[in-house]
Amino acid sequence: MTEPTETRHAGRSRFAQNILLFARTLRAAGLPIGPGKVIDAVEAVKAAGIGTRDDFYWTLHAVFVARYEQREIFDQAFHIFWKNPQFLQRMMSLLLPQLRYDQPAEDREEIATRLAEALQGERAADAFAEMPADQEEVEIDAVMTFSGREILQEMDFEKMTSAELAETRKAIAALRLPIMEVPTRRFAPASRGRRVDMRATLRASLRNAGSIPLKLKSPKLRHPPLVILCDISGSMSRYSRMALHFVHAITNDRDRVHTFLFGTRLTNITRDLRHRDVDVALDRVAAHVKDWAGGTRIGHCLHEFNSKWSRRVLGQGAVVLLITDGLDREGVEGLEDETQRLQKSCRRLIWLNPLLRYEAYRPQSQGAKAMIRHVDDFRPIHNLESMQALADALGRASMRAERPERNPKRAA
Amino acid sequence: MASLPGNIDEAQALLKAGSYVADRSLATAVFLALKLGRPLFLEGEAGVGKTEIAKVLAETLGRNLVRLQCYEGLDVASAVYEWNYARQMIEIRLAEAAHEESKERLAADIFSERFLIKRPLLQALEPDPRGAPVLLIDELDRTDEPFEAFLLELLSDFQVTIPEIGAVKAAAKPIVVITSNRTREIHDALKRRCFYYWVDYPDAERELAILRTKVPGAGLDLSKEVVAFVQKLRQRDLFKLPGVAETIDWTDALVQLDQVALSTGAIDNSLGALLKYQDDIARIRGSEAAAILEQVRAEMTSAAATKLLQH
Numbered sequence: 001m002t003e004p005t006e007t008r009h010a011g012r013s014r015f016a017q018n019i020l021l022f023a024r025t026l027r028a029a030g031l032p033i034g035p036g037k038v039i040d041a042v043e044a045v046k047a048a049g050i051g052t053r054d055d056f057y058w059t060l061h062a063v064f065v066a067r068y069e070q071r072e073i074f075d076q077a078f079h080i081f082w083k084n085p086q087f088l089q090r091m092m093s094l095l096l097p098q099l100r101y102d103q104p105a106e107d108r109e110e111i112a113t114r115l116a117e118a119l120q121g122e123r124a125a126d127a128f129a130e131m132p133a134d135q136e137e138v139e140i141d142a143v144m145t146f147s148g149r150e151i152l153q154e155m156d157f158e159k160m161t162s163a164e165l166a167e168t169r170k171a172i173a174a175l176r177l178p179i180m181e182v183p184t185r186r187f188a189p190a191s192r193g194r195r196v197d198m199r200a201t202l203r204a205s206l207r208n209a210g211s212i213p214l215k216l217k218s219p220k221l222r223h224p225p226l227v228i229l230c231d232i233s234g235s236m237s238r239y240s241r242m243a244l245h246f247v248h249a250i251t252n253d254r255d256r257v258h259t260f261l262f263g264t265r266l267t268n269i270t271r272d273l274r275h276r277d278v279d280v281a282l283d284r285v286a287a288h289v290k291d292w293a294g295g296t297r298i299g300h301c302l303h304e305f306n307s308k309w310s311r312r313v314l315g316q317g318a319v320v321l322l323i324t325d326g327l328d329r330e331g332v333e334g335l336e337d338e339t340q341r342l343q344k345s346c347r348r349l350i351w352l353n354p355l356l357r358y359e360a361y362r363p364q365s366q367g368a369k370a371m372i373r374h375v376d377d378f379r380p381i382h383n384l385e386s387m388q389a390l391a392d393a394l395g396r397a398s399m400r401a402e403r404p405e406r407n408p409k410r411a412a
Numbered sequence: 413m414a415s416l417p418g419n420i421d422e423a424q425a426l427l428k429a430g431s432y433v434a435d436r437s438l439a440t441a442v443f444l445a446l447k448l449g450r451p452l453f454l455e456g457e458a459g460v461g462k463t464e465i466a467k468v469l470a471e472t473l474g475r476n477l478v479r480l481q482c483y484e485g486l487d488v489a490s491a492v493y494e495w496n497y498a499r500q501m502i503e504i505r506l507a508e509a510a511h512e513e514s515k516e517r518l519a520a521d522i523f524s525e526r527f528l529i530k531r532p533l534l535q536a537l538e539p540d541p542r543g544a545p546v547l548l549i550d551e552l553d554r555t556d557e558p559f560e561a562f563l564l565e566l567l568s569d570f571q572v573t574i575p576e577i578g579a580v581k582a583a584a585k586p587i588v589v590i591t592s593n594r595t596r597e598i599h600d601a602l603k604r605r606c607f608y609y610w611v612d613y614p615d616a617e618r619e620l621a622i623l624r625t626k627v628p629g630a631g632l633d634l635s636k637e638v639v640a641f642v643q644k645l646r647q648r649d650l651f652k653l654p655g656v657a658e659t660i661d662w663t664d665a666l667v668q669l670d671q672v673a674l675s676t677g678a679i680d681n682s683l684g685a686l687l688k689y690q691d692d693i694a695r696i697r698g699s700e701a702a703a704i705l706e707q708v709r710a711e712m713t714s715a716a717a718t719k720l721l722q723h
Contacts, residue, residue, distance in 0.1 A: 049419065210508065313596070
C-alpha cells in the first residue's frame with residue numbers, strides 16, 4: 001500500500017465499520033453474533049489479510065459460523081453484502097475481480113427472504129448515516145414463494161372449545177412424565193453406594209486420625225433424552241392438538257426433549273415449544289407447520305427422520321414416542337424398514353395410537369401391521385386417563401420388555 | 413520445532429507436508445486458529461479426516477500430540493487429574509507412625525503435586541521442550557453437557573482449577589483441535605471461543621489426490637474408478653454415506669485382492685469395507701453396483717474420448 005498513513009487509517013476504521021455492519025446483518029438474519037465476534041472478525045481479517053475474495057470469505061466464515069445450518073445464510077449474506085467490490089477496494093486499496101451474484105437456487109429462496117428482511121431492516125435502522133447511499137444499496141431478487149405441490153393449511157388453534165381448552169390445559173399441565181432413569185457413568189456420594197469414594201475417604205481419614213472411615217458412592221441416575229414424533233394429519237387432528245399440550249408440558253418439565261411433527265413432511269418444532277407459555281408456544285408451532293391436517297406419509301417422514309435427524313438426536317440412548325394412527329396415505333412401501341431402523345437406533349420405541357380406544361381395534365391397516373412388528377410398546381392416547389397411564393408406563397424401568405408381537409392387545 | 417505458518421499459503425503447505433490434502437478454506441481456518449491462538453472446532457460426518465488434521469499438525473509442527481478421547485460420563489478424574497490415593501494413604505500412615513501432629517501440614521503435604529496423576533488436559537498445559545503440544549479433544553459430542561461446561565475455563569484462559577492446589581495455567585498455549593460428529597449440538601458458549609469449520613466430503617479431484625497420497629500402491633486407473641464410484645455412491649440415498657476413510661480402506665482392500673480395475677465381482681466381495689450398514693449393502697450389492705459401475709465406465713470413456721479429440 002502506497003498511500004499516506006492517514007487514508008490507510010481511515011480505511012481501517014471504515015473497514016471495521018463494515019464488518020460490524022455485516023455482523024449486524026447476520027444477527028438480524030438469525031445468527032447469534034455478539035460484539036465479541038465482531039472484534040474477533042476484525043482481528044482475524046487483520047491476521048489473514050485480504051488476499052482474495054475466497055480467503056476473505058473463509059476468514060469471516062471461520063469466525064461467524066458456528067453451526068452447520070448457518071452456512072447457507074452466511075453464504076448468501078456474504079455474497080449480497082460484499083457484492084459491491086468497492087467496499088473492499090476503498091478500504092484496502094486492493095482490486096478484487098468483479099463478482100457476480102449468483103441467483104439463489106429455488107430451495108434457498110426461503111432463506112433469502114429472511115435475509116432480505118434483515119437487510120431492509122438494517123437499512124431502515126441506518127446506524128451509519130455517514131455511509132454513502134450507493135454503498136448500502138442492495139438488490140435482492142427474492143420473492144416470497146410457496147410450493148404449489150402441497151395443499152398447505154395453516155393450523156387453527158381457535159377451533160378448540162374453551163371448555164375443552166381449559167380442561168386439557170389444566171390437567172395436562174399437571175401431568176408429569178416419570179420416564180425411567182438410567183444410570184450414567186458419573187457418581188454421587190451415597191451412604192449405601194457400591195464403590196468407594198476414594199477422595200472423600202481420604203479427606204475423612206485426615207479428619208479422624210487412626211481410622212479410615214469408608215465413604216461410598218453410586219452412579220447418578222438421569223432421564224434418557226426423549227424424542228417425540230407426532231402425526232398431525234387430518235385423521236389425527238383431534239388428538240394431535242391435545243398431544244401438543246402434552247408435549248409442551250413435558251418439554252418444559254425436563255431437558256433433552258426433541259419434538260417433530262409430521263404429516264406430509266417432517267418439521268422440527270423443538271425450539272418453538274421451549275416457550276413457557278403454552279399459547280405462545282403453540283402459536284409459534286402453528287406459524288411454523290405448513291402441512292396441518294393434510295395427508296400422511298409416515299414412511300417418507302420416518303425416512304427423513306432416520307437419515308437427517310436420528311444421528312443427531314437419538315444419541316445417549318433416547319426413548320422415542322411415535323404418536324400416530326398408522327393410517328398412511330402412501331401405502332406401506334419402506335415403512336417397515338424405516339420403523340425397524342428407528343427402533344434399532346433408540347433405547348425404546350413407544351407407539352401411541354389414539355385408535356386403541358376402540359376395544360375391538362386390531363392393527364389391520366397395512367401401515368399399522370408393518371409398524372407394529374417393530375415397536376417396543378403400544379399404547380392408547382385418546383384421553384387424559386390414557387395419558388396418565390402412559391406416564392405411569394414410562395416410569396417403569398422396562399427397556400424392551402413389552403414386545404407387542406407377543407401380546408398386541410395388552411396395552412388396550 | 414517448525415515455526416507456525418505466517419499466512420494461508422504456508423498453512424496449506426504445512427498440511428500438504430503432512431500428506432493431508434486440504435481445501436484452501438480449511439487452510440484458512442487452520443491458519444487463523446494457529447495465528448490467533450484459538451481452538452479449532454472441526455465438525456463433520458464420520459470418516460472425513462477430522463482427527464487426522466490434529467495428528468498432521470502435531471507431526472509437521474514437531475509438537476507432541478495429547479489426545480483426549482471423549483465418552484459419555486467422562487469426568488474430571490479421567491480427563492484432567494486424579495489424586496494418587498494409594499500413595500496418599502501410605503503417606504498418612506507414615507506420618508502417623510512418625511507422630512506428625514499438624515493436620516494442616518499433613519493435608520498440605522499429601523495434596524501436593526507429588527501425588528497428582530496428570531490426565532490429558534493437565535498434561536497439555538505442562539511446559540514441553542518441543543513447544544506447546546497439540547491437544548486433540550476427540551468426539552466432544554459424546555460427552556455430556558457438564559463436561560462441556562468444564563471445558564470453557566480451559567479453552568478461554570488455558571488454565572484448570574484444582575481445588576487443593578489452585579489454578580494451573582498453561583506454560584504456553586497449546587494448539588487445541590476439537591472434533592465433533594454432530595450426534596448432538598455443542599453449546600454455542602463453547603463454539604464461540606473457537607474457529608469453526610465444517611469438514612465436508614471432498615470433491616472428486618481432491619479425493620483422487622488424497623487417494624494417490626494415501627494408497628500409492630493403487631494404479632491411477634483403479635484410483636480414478638474408485639473415486640468416481642464413491643462419488644456416485646454419495647449421491648444415492650444411503651443411511652451412512654462412505655467417508656474418505658472408507659474410500660481409502662476400500663482401495664486398500666482392492667489392492668490386496670490384486671485388482672487393477674473395478675469389477676462387479678470385486679465390488680460385491682469388498683463392499684463391506686465401504687458401507688457399514690447391512691441395509692445399505694443389500695441395496696447396493698449386485699445390480700445397483702453394476703449399474704453405477706457401468707455409468708462410471710461410460711463417463712470415463714467419454715472423458716478420455718474428449719481428451720483425445722482435443723489433442
